[in-house]
Amino acid sequence: MMNTFPLVKHFLRVMMYYKINLIFTLGVPIGSIIYTMRPFIFHTSDQQIVQNHVFYWISYMVVLYAIINSGPSLVVLREDQFLKMFLFISGNVCSIIYAKYISQFILLTLSVLILDILSCFLFDLPIIKLLIQSFLLIILSSPPIFFLFLFFAALRLRQETMIPLTNILIFCFIFMSVNQINRVLSFINPIDYAFQIARFLFDGTSIHGFQIWFSITITCFYLFIGLFSLKKIQFLPIFRN
Amino acid sequence: MKIEHLNFRYRQNDRLIFDDLSFNLVQGKTHFLLGMNGEGKSTLLDAFAGLLNVDAAILNPIQRNEILYQIQGVPILSTIKGKDLAELILCGSGQYRSGDLSPEMCSELFDDPSALRKITYLWDMQYGKMSPGERRWLTIVLYCLIDKSLYLFDEPTAGVDLYSGMQIAQSIRRLQERRGKTVVYATHQLQDLKWFEDYQVHVLDKGKIIIDENERHWIQACRENKMPICVRIIDEWEMS
Numbered sequence: 001m002m003n004t005f006p007l008v009k010h011f012l013r014v015m016m017y018y019k020i021n022l023i024f025t026l027g028v029p030i031g032s033i034i035y036t037m038r039p040f041i042f043h044t045s046d047q048q049i050v051q052n053h054v055f056y057w058i059s060y061m062v063v064l065y066a067i068i069n070s071g072p073s074l075v076v077l078r079e080d081q082f083l084k085m086f087l088f089i090s091g092n093v094c095s096i097i098y099a100k101y102i103s104q105f106i107l108l109t110l111s112v113l114i115l116d117i118l119s120c121f122l123f124d125l126p127i128i129k130l131l132i133q134s135f136l137l138i139i140l141s142s143p144p145i146f147f148l149f150l151f152f153a154a155l156r157l158r159q160e161t162m163i164p165l166t167n168i169l170i171f172c173f174i175f176m177s178v179n180q181i182n183r184v185l186s187f188i189n190p191i192d193y194a195f196q197i198a199r200f201l202f203d204g205t206s207i208h209g210f211q212i213w214f215s216i217t218i219t220c221f222y223l224f225i226g227l228f229s230l231k232k233i234q235f236l237p238i239f240r241n
Numbered sequence: 242m243k244i245e246h247l248n249f250r251y252r253q254n255d256r257l258i259f260d261d262l263s264f265n266l267v268q269g270k271t272h273f274l275l276g277m278n279g280e281g282k283s284t285l286l287d288a289f290a291g292l293l294n295v296d297a298a299i300l301n302p303i304q305r306n307e308i309l310y311q312i313q314g315v316p317i318l319s320t321i322k323g324k325d326l327a328e329l330i331l332c333g334s335g336q337y338r339s340g341d342l343s344p345e346m347c348s349e350l351f352d353d354p355s356a357l358r359k360i361t362y363l364w365d366m367q368y369g370k371m372s373p374g375e376r377r378w379l380t381i382v383l384y385c386l387i388d389k390s391l392y393l394f395d396e397p398t399a400g401v402d403l404y405s406g407m408q409i410a411q412s413i414r415r416l417q418e419r420r421g422k423t424v425v426y427a428t429h430q431l432q433d434l435k436w437f438e439d440y441q442v443h444v445l446d447k448g449k450i451i452i453d454e455n456e457r458h459w460i461q462a463c464r465e466n467k468m469p470i471c472v473r474i475i476d477e478w479e480m481s
Contacts, residue, residue: 003335006328013325014318085315088290089333089387091306236292 003090007099008106015069015107025064026111029057030118041122048203050123051130055202058112058134059141059194060174065111066145066190067170069104071152071229072162079159079237087235097230101146108138133202140201141194144219147226148190154232193218242266242391247288247297258284260448262297266391266425271417271437274427276445277470282427285445286310286393289425307390311381311397319369323360323379326368330383337386347382350412374401378409385412392416392424398433410436431474432481446470 015021033053034041040050074097077083086096112134120127152162173191196215247262258281266272266289276282287293290310291302317326324342331337344361351357363371363379371379381397394413398406410433416422417439426433434440434456442459444452446468454462460478463471 003333006332006339010318010321010325010329013321017318017320081312081315082317084292084310085312086333088305088308088310088389089330090335095333236287 004095004099004102007086007090007096008102011069011099011103012106015103021068022111025061025068026114029061029115033057033115033119034122037123042124047123047125050119050125051133051202052199054115054119054125054130055133055137055198056177056191056195057115058137059191059198061108061111061115062138062142062194063145063173063190064170065104065108066142066149067166069100070146070149071154072149072166073100074150074153074233075157075162076159078153078234081237084235084237093230093233093235097150101143104146105138105142108142109135112138133198136201137194137198141197144222144226145190145194147229148222150226150229150233153234154229156234156238158238190222193222242289242303243298243300244288245298245300247295249284249288249293249295249297257448259288259295262445262449264443264450265453266423267441268423269417269421271414271424271426271440273434273437273440273442274425274445275429275431275442275474276427278429280445281448282445283395286395286425286427289391289393303391308393309384309387309389309391310393311384311395313395313399317368317376319367321368323363323366323368323371326379327364327383330380331386334387336388346386350382350385350415351408352411353408356408374405377401378405381409382412385416388420390423392422394424394426394428396428396430397426398428398430403432406430406433407436414438431477435481444470444474 037050037053074083077086077096083093083096087093090096113131116130116134117127119125120130152166157165173189176189177191177195193215196211200212200215243263243265245263247259247264248257249259250257262285264285274282274285284293288295288297289303290308291305321329327342328339331342332339344357344364347360348357360379360382363375368376377397377399378401381394384392392413397413398409401409413424413426414437417424417437434442438456440456442452442454442456443450444463451466451468452459452462452471460475463475463478
């Protein structure tokens with residue numbers, strides 16, 4: 001565990017170095033909330049509607065951070081041979097993956113904190129309650145979604161293929177959730193999955209037993225994908241293979 | 242560790258990289274791996290490291306967590322400093338704590354006080370501002386501070402000036418002499434061998450080890466073997 005901390009610091013430095021990613025991870029949610037909820041800015045409003053929007057965009061951020069920092073990021077590390085280098089320094093790949101998760105979790109939490117504070121300021125939401133709810137949502141939804149995207153690292157894909165693929169994926173997920181395409185497809189739409197968790201926990205409407213079991217099934221499915229991917233993860237750059 | 246009857250080719254590639262190759266790694270010895278570009282030196286190191294699915298008999302394999310593999314050309318964030326790199330490598334190995342780190346910890350690797358001045362100078366310098374040779378030098382010095390059973394070095398002195406190359410070779414030699422570690426050293430730079438006293442030379446050519454001799458007999462073995470690579474090695478050895 002102790003040998004993970006220097007890696008976490010390193011990954012955080014790298015993520016902060018590439019600040020442009022914050023435009024997608026933080027700028028898009030903030031911009032969308034402000035634009036969509038503009039009639040409610042500095043007005044007393046139906047807090048549930050505003051909160052639902054905030055939770056939706058937190059779900060988006062959870063998925064976007066995972067899609068950037070999970071498997072696709074490991075592909076970049078693999079092609080740069082950083083994975084190979086650090087595999088022998090630390091002795092195992094799990095410390096690298098664990099450090100990746102911790103670093104993206106820290107940055108995700110900070111981003112959600114900024115989003116929550118801004119939302120509370122603009123829409124007069126209860127700040128402590130929103131922060132606790134947001135943190136719970138991140139804790140529950142980010143590990144399975146991070147595990148899901150590990151499968152990219154098990155595929156024989158080049159780094160140049162990965163980046164446009166992940167961009168297309170995120171737009172597909174947004175399209176599917178905005179257009180409320182068949183609920184069963186929540187299996188393959190992690191934004192919907194995370195948003196479902198938020199609705200179960202914080203919406204206050206009645207919850208069917210089927211919905212709970214469905215979400216648990218999806219969670220197990222994502223974790224299974226991740227564990228399977230860990231076994232199949234590639235360490236050598238594709239061009240050498 | 243011993244590898245016998247190693248045959249290997251990359252996927253979707255007809256060329257056989259190794260053809261019934263055998264290699265005996267003697268514990269506590271430095272093994273130099275010589276060969277032309279593209280002969281498969283790095284691939285052989287990958288095989289020792291257990292990164293390839295190979296068709297071979299491997300006797301007494303070494304566990305991955307006991308191997309340290311120095312790789313060429315891994316990009317590191319340019320804004321980190323030398324001490325951050327030290328923290329990443331040394332604390333990342335789990336063998337050091339952040340509070341233990343200082344330039345003085347490297348003094349055991351060198352007799353020359355200029356090496357300590359150099360590492361002190363690089364300690365607070367940004368990685369991006371170091372020359373490629375300085376980066377290589379610092380990385381390998383840090384690697385030599387980690388305690389493992391087997392060390393694999395892939396061209397450790399490539400791109401490094403002669404004096405820094407000597408310092409690198411010295412620090413690697415100490416792994417073997419003072420700590421009894423096993424080292425595999427893949428290189429083109431024959432002058433690196435001159436910094437070592439007790440070693441084994443393996444020449445890789447066309448998928449086979451054609452020379453496998455100790456420091457007293459390898460030159461003679463190369464002279465007797467008329468293969469082009471051996472002729473080139475002798476020419477370069479006599480010039481250096």
